[in-house]
Amino acid sequence: MAEFAGVSVSDISASASGQQPFVAAACFDPGQLRLRLPDSVEIRFDLKTAQVLRLSAVTLLFVTGESKSGNEDKNSFSRALKFEFGTENESRDFCSAVEKCRHGKINGTSEGSLENGTVIVHKSKFDDKIESTSAKMYFHYYGQLLHQQNMLQDYVRTGTYYAAVVENRIDFHGRVVVDVGAGSGILSLFAAQAGAKHVYAVEASEMAEYARKLIDGNPSLRERITVVKGKVEEIDLPEKADILISEPMGTLLVNERMLESYVIARDRFLVSNGKMFPSIGRIHMAPFSDEYLYVEIANKALFWQQQNYYGVNLTSLYGSAFQGYFSQPVVDAFDPRLLVSPPTFHTLNFTNMKEEELYEIDIPLNYTATVGTRVHGLACWFDVLFDGSSVQRWLSTAPGSPTTHWYQLRCVLSQPLYVMAGQEITGRLLLVAHSAQSYTINLTLSVKMWGPGAEQGGILQTSTGKLDLKEPYYRLSQPQPYAWAQDQQQPQQQISSLQDLSPQIQDAVDPALMQQSSPNSTAL
Numbered sequence: 001m002a003e004f005a006g007v008s009v010s011d012i013s014a015s016a017s018g019q020q021p022f023v024a025a026a027c028f029d030p031g032q033l034r035l036r037l038p039d040s041v042e043i044r045f046d047l048k049t050a051q052v053l054r055l056s057a058v059t060l061l062f063v064t065g066e067s068k069s070g071n072e073d074k075n076s077f078s079r080a081l082k083f084e085f086g087t088e089n090e091s092r093d094f095c096s097a098v099e100k101c102r103h104g105k106i107n108g109t110s111e112g113s114l115e116n117g118t119v120i121v122h123k124s125k126f127d128d129k130i131e132s133t134s135a136k137m138y139f140h141y142y143g144q145l146l147h148q149q150n151m152l153q154d155y156v157r158t159g160t161y162y163a164a165v166v167e168n169r170i171d172f173h174g175r176v177v178v179d180v181g182a183g184s185g186i187l188s189l190f191a192a193q194a195g196a197k198h199v200y201a202v203e204a205s206e207m208a209e210y211a212r213k214l215i216d217g218n219p220s221l222r223e224r225i226t227v228v229k230g231k232v233e234e235i236d237l238p239e240k241a242d243i244l245i246s247e248p249m250g251t252l253l254v255n256e257r258m259l260e261s262y263v264i265a266r267d268r269f270l271v272s273n274g275k276m277f278p279s280i281g282r283i284h285m286a287p288f289s290d291e292y293l294y295v296e297i298a299n300k301a302l303f304w305q306q307q308n309y310y311g312v313n314l315t316s317l318y319g320s321a322f323q324g325y326f327s328q329p330v331v332d333a334f335d336p337r338l339l340v341s342p343p344t345f346h347t348l349n350f351t352n353m354k355e356e357e358l359y360e361i362d363i364p365l366n367y368t369a370t371v372g373t374r375v376h377g378l379a380c381w382f383d384v385l386f387d388g389s390s391v392q393r394w395l396s397t398a399p400g401s402p403t404t405h406w407y408q409l410r411c412v413l414s415q416p417l418y419v420m421a422g423q424e425i426t427g428r429l430l431l432v433a434h435s436a437q438s439y440t441i442n443l444t445l446s447v448k449m450w451g452p453g454a455e456q457g458g459i460l461q462t463s464t465g466k467l468d469l470k471e472p473y474y475r476l477s478q479p480q481p482y483a484w485a486q487d488q489q490q491p492q493q494q495i496s497s498l499q500d501l502s503p504q505i506q507d508a509v510d511p512a513l514m515q516q517s518s519p520n521s522t523a524l
């Protein structure tokens, strides 16, 4: 590894103001820069979080998220150092050494000449889009075995992947495979079982170490699997892949924004015409009616209706709390008979879509109501296709299908809509990605009002909602029995304390329900 002797270093971190420049030797290890000071103190810097800014031909600014002293590994703090080199060549060599060693890469990356002021080694595309705090929590979550176990124990999910791989061993046999976000390494092991020539299991979280252990514990497969710790946006691999395998799906398919990493991995590692398992995903959507759910959500805000909470009037926050509860998409398994019309779907083709197409997903909605009822929002779920050469398999998360750990998702509108059987429901679902690895959901549903004016094009009754996919309400009930007739004659036990609701909710609740409600009914 490269070594640079006699580098003049000034610590210009706020915490080091007034310190004199010192002379050090700079050495590189995979992923690390070591500065050796004359008094044999050594300071190590993690290159993954480092940025290098070229200030002049011989001066570099080196900023790092954390450093570790030789004696005390746990002592970490951010540093800004100014490096002065003897020659321009030396400063360039230092830059390319940083780049080469940054991720402890399997192979090196190109060296390039730089203009003054160019930031040369720093954030990847992932880091540019995603807040570091979000990424830290995300990879911390996936670094824990209990969460990997949760996915492994979703037998619908894991069993479908297993079947898709072993039934299509023709697609894996003798092929190079990249497992994008390998987690425990399970899909890599499946690919190796199906005869893959070599599998690169790429995993960014600490789970990579467990994956290594798991793979080591399977001697007949381990020779053909290499675990690569790092983000697919950042690591390099020694060869291209014939096939990518991944499980990048989040709630509503797109939550976690890992599909973008899957598409980036395709562009970086897959041979042209290579296969992707899965190759397409579809978001399915349909309007639904669920009075129970609506009242349950509206009721949550009632707390803020109190005028004497330890002597404090809370009501000024009631409106905000009410909107807040309706901004949470509901995750649970529901009875498909709650759907008000047949679903439509929107397809994402992972094999040819651009990563940027996932930043904003705009879906026009158009349905015909099959029943007269109140529409409380839009129900969504997804499926993905394993388009194998032998067998095509779908992994479905639809209501009524065996439940998966994704359940289904419902966007509930604070103002329900009235529809008649045969009436058209139009609208738009706009998903806008945000830097916390999730999406803002903008939902609009409209129906034409009946009565005077309808013949002239009708008056639109529109309801809108803005929800944050990052903040779901995990309701996780079992599928509800379909307890009432399509004409919305609700059974008595579902109505509780409706008389206690605020006038605002009472306006929004089905008037038939209000008449039937009784304070003695069982809780919702």
Ligand SMILES: C[S@@+](CC[C@H](N)C(=O)[O-])C[C@H]1O[C@@H](n2cnc3c(N)ncnc32)[C@H](O)[C@@H]1O
Binding pocket: 126, 138, 139, 142, 143, 151, 152, 180, 181, 182, 183, 184, 185, 186, 187, 202, 203, 204, 205, 207, 230, 231, 232, 233, 246, 247, 248, 249, 258, 261
């Ligand atoms: C949904 S889990 C799937 C794990 C495993 N493939 C399975 O099927 O059980 C997604 C995994 O991808 C990893 N991951 C997410 N984004 C990544 C990225 N950009 N680069 C590498 N790994 C990533 C996460 O840490 C997580 O372990």
